[in-house]
Amino acid sequence: MKRIRGIGAVAFAGVAVLALSGCQQGSTSSGSDGAEGDAVTLQFQSLSDQPATQAAVKSIVDEWNAENEDVQVEIVQAGWDGTFDKLITQFSGGTAPDIIHYEASSIVSFAADGYLADLSDYIDPDLKSDISEGIWDSVTQDGQIIAYPSTLQSYMVFANADLLEAAGVEIPSGETMTWEELQEIAKATTTDSTYGLGWGLASPTAAMMSLSLGFDGGFFDGEGTDASIQVEDSELAVPERIHEMAYTDKSIEPTSLTQSGSDVLASFYGGKVAMTVQGSFQATNIANDAPEGLNWVALPPLEGSAGAVQAANPQTYSVNVDSEYVEESADFLNFLMNGDNLASIAYADALIPSSGAARDGVETLAADDPAWTQVLASGEGLEGPPFLKVEKYTEWKDTIATPAYQQYLADKITSDELAARLSDGWNDVAG
Amino acid sequence: MITRRPWYGTALMYAALAGFLVFLGFPLLWLLSASFKSSGELNSLAINLLPAEWDFSNYASALARQNLLPAAGNSLLVSLATMVITVLLSMPMAYALARLKGRLRAAGTVWILTSQVFPSILIIIPLFLVLRSINLNDTLFGLILVYVTFTLPFTLWMLQGYVAAIPADLEEAGEMDGASRFTILRRIVLPLLAPGLVATAMFTFVSAWNEFFLALVLLQSPELYTLPIALRSFLGAEGQTQLGPLAAGAILATIPSLIIFTILQKKLTGGMLAGAVKG
Numbered sequence: 001m002k003r004i005r006g007i008g009a010v011a012f013a014g015v016a017v018l019a020l021s022g023c024q025q026g027s028t029s030s031g032s033d034g035a036e037g038d039a040v041t042l043q044f045q046s047l048s049d050q051p052a053t054q055a056a057v058k059s060i061v062d063e064w065n066a067e068n069e070d071v072q073v074e075i076v077q078a079g080w081d082g083t084f085d086k087l088i089t090q091f092s093g094g095t096a097p098d099i100i101h102y103e104a105s106s107i108v109s110f111a112a113d114g115y116l117a118d119l120s121d122y123i124d125p126d127l128k129s130d131i132s133e134g135i136w137d138s139v140t141q142d143g144q145i146i147a148y149p150s151t152l153q154s155y156m157v158f159a160n161a162d163l164l165e166a167a168g169v170e171i172p173s174g175e176t177m178t179w180e181e182l183q184e185i186a187k188a189t190t191t192d193s194t195y196g197l198g199w200g201l202a203s204p205t206a207a208m209m210s211l212s213l214g215f216d217g218g219f220f221d222g223e224g225t226d227a228s229i230q231v232e233d234s235e236l237a238v239p240e241r242i243h244e245m246a247y248t249d250k251s252i253e254p255t256s257l258t259q260s261g262s263d264v265l266a267s268f269y270g271g272k273v274a275m276t277v278q279g280s281f282q283a284t285n286i287a288n289d290a291p292e293g294l295n296w297v298a299l300p301p302l303e304g305s306a307g308a309v310q311a312a313n314p315q316t317y318s319v320n321v322d323s324e325y326v327e328e329s330a331d332f333l334n335f336l337m338n339g340d341n342l343a344s345i346a347y348a349d350a351l352i353p354s355s356g357a358a359r360d361g362v363e364t365l366a367a368d369d370p371a372w373t374q375v376l377a378s379g380e381g382l383e384g385p386p387f388l389k390v391e392k393y394t395e396w397k398d399t400i401a402t403p404a405y406q407q408y409l410a411d412k413i414t415s416d417e418l419a420a421r422l423s424d425g426w427n428d429v430a431g
Numbered sequence: 432m433i434t435r436r437p438w439y440g441t442a443l444m445y446a447a448l449a450g451f452l453v454f455l456g457f458p459l460l461w462l463l464s465a466s467f468k469s470s471g472e473l474n475s476l477a478i479n480l481l482p483a484e485w486d487f488s489n490y491a492s493a494l495a496r497q498n499l500l501p502a503a504g505n506s507l508l509v510s511l512a513t514m515v516i517t518v519l520l521s522m523p524m525a526y527a528l529a530r531l532k533g534r535l536r537a538a539g540t541v542w543i544l545t546s547q548v549f550p551s552i553l554i555i556i557p558l559f560l561v562l563r564s565i566n567l568n569d570t571l572f573g574l575i576l577v578y579v580t581f582t583l584p585f586t587l588w589m590l591q592g593y594v595a596a597i598p599a600d601l602e603e604a605g606e607m608d609g610a611s612r613f614t615i616l617r618r619i620v621l622p623l624l625a626p627g628l629v630a631t632a633m634f635t636f637v638s639a640w641n642e643f644f645l646a647l648v649l650l651q652s653p654e655l656y657t658l659p660i661a662l663r664s665f666l667g668a669e670g671q672t673q674l675g676p677l678a679a680g681a682i683l684a685t686i687p688s689l690i691i692f693t694i695l696q697k698k699l700t701g702g703m704l705a706g707a708v709k710g
Binding site for chain 1: 470471474475476492552555556559560563568569643644647648651652653660663664665666672
């Protein structure tokens with residue numbers, strides 16, 4: 001009977017906590033009226049995950065709340081992982097927050113379904129003119145601006161200066177660096193114990209789509225569900241170069257092609273690769289984690305035949321179309337996006353801010369950090385890519401493009417087969 | 432006549448057992464080690480089982496930053512409640528399923544199997560709408576109900592196997608001694624079913640403890656987040672992972688599970704039926 005009593009005790013405890021759980025109700029409810037009666041509370045679902053960024057966002061919200069007693073903002077902290085599914089459910093169930101933090105490529109389908117408010121009439125004119133048309137283009141669907149573009153990342157090359165010098169290579173110091181230069185440096189720095197380049201391409205599509213713009217490789221024509229795809233020389237330029245470096249020059253560490261960007265950093269720190277291509281945000285991580293004595297530099301932005309162009313896929317702030325307080329939400333976002341505020345968020349996240357004023361602010365904040373010079377320079381060539389206008393891009397990327405690129409980079413299929421898979425796959429997805 | 436196992440047989444058995452323990456325990460050991468490593472060491476090529484320098488800041492940042500303790504409390508509450516309700520509901524149902532004959536039993540079996548077919552993502556939006564209509568979305572109680580619904584079919588299936596293993600002769604013997612159906616259940620079946628109940632309880636607890644997707648979608652208030660949601664917040668945009676704090680958080684998240692298992696595993700003793708019925 002002791003056995004039964006033990007189980008009974010656990011059962012009793014369970015019933016007790018169950019009773020308690022019935023009393024627990026969440027606090028999130030969109031656009032609620034405050035206790036003051038006239039005060040409005042806006043729900044702001046923030047995905048900022050770095051402690052410094054969370055602190056920056058909180059500081060901005062606190063400042064707003066202190067100055068605007070009638071419109072209070074409440075941060076609802078969420079994480080990036082699983083956000084798409086969460087938002088689908090929130091929108092379907094009518095419980096989405098007023099203000100939504102996400103990224104341009106992922107909000108296209110929400111915009112297509114009519115869940116996001118058109119912010120064209122609410123955006124501060126000074127802010128509007130301070131952000132490039134290319135970046136605004138990345139958050140414009142059917143002529144409607146569906147989000148404020150906040151921060152962006154570019155792909156950058158980080159190099160171990162000592163290994164380059166040991167190989168007799170002059171460190172590029174121009175405004176840009178061509179792919180040919182990258183290929184030459186990678187070859188020159190490849191030895192018996194070191195590879196010239198480590199590139200984490202476990203999830204290759206984003207990098208391919210972004211860097212292909214440097215060769216005029218836009219992939220898509222048209223918008224929404226009517227978009228068509230073309231995969232020709234300009235679209236294949238980047239994967240073919242990487243393939244050539246990996247299998248002809250043998251200057252890319254083969255294992256790195258199957259790793260994430262962060263995984264490759266260990267090889268970079270350990271002197272096993274002379275260079276690594278990373279998201280620009282890694283500059284801060286490298287500064288923090290690189291072993292003492294590692295003489296690392298950020299190289300100039302990569303330039304293709306069409307220039308040092310990359311895709312702008314910014315993080316975004318949108319407003320729920322069903323919010324009763326679209327105007328108030330936009331007012332808050334205009335405040336959040338002012339130069340100083342956006343600079344503090346971008347600097348904390350080690351990302352490139354979308355506006356000129358915020359970039360100036362980051363330059364001031366990062367005055368003693370030379371890597372930031374190149375990070376900000378790489379942001380100059382960011383343009384809204386065609387894929388952001390394509391409704392089923394995310395599905396195509398996950399189900400077609402990523403496995404096709406992975407197979408090509410593993411030397412399992414030819415570039416012609418890659419092109420066919422990308423094209424045929426799109427036609428299947430788009431129906 | 433009992434033949435003694437040769438010494439090398441025993442040695443092999445212990446070696447296999449030790450190997451199995453290492454296989455199971457190494458990931459946990461590595462996780463523990465990672466939780467005390469600095470960011471620089473975690474991002475280096477050095478493979479040290481023990482940290483080069485013990486760094487406790489991962490625990491500090493895990494506890495301070497990601498609201499882990501309240502999330503652990505929520506997870507514990509939800510998991511225990513799910514476990515208790517599921518076990519209480521599945522016990523009589525499993526007995527009926529195992530002992531009754533006829534169409535109802537067949538229908539019950541079909542229901543159990545059918546309910547396992549649908550992936551949760553398929554029904555998440557209707558589920559969300561239903562919960563919202565009864566004001567149970569964004570509540571732990573609503574999440575518990577959903578977990579019970581999802582775990583009940585399998586636990587029922589599991590438990591009815593345990594019931595079926597109890598010889599009906601024992602119940603018949605009780606009946607002949609004049610015991611009522613309820614007395615038979617309470618005095619004979621329930622004690623013999625204890626290991627099965629514990630196994631079922633453990634399965635239910637772990638299922639609820641580890642569940643991520645439903646909690647992610649159904650809970651919107653940060654103060655109600657469960658541990659898996661809190662831990663996932665260590666994964667950032669662009670695939671960034673804060674490995675040290677994540678490892679520290681995962682270690683902290685493992686502790687309640689270990690305590691529950693330590694309490695329950697003692698009850699998981701087999702061989703209770705030995706000698707109950709003559710062959």
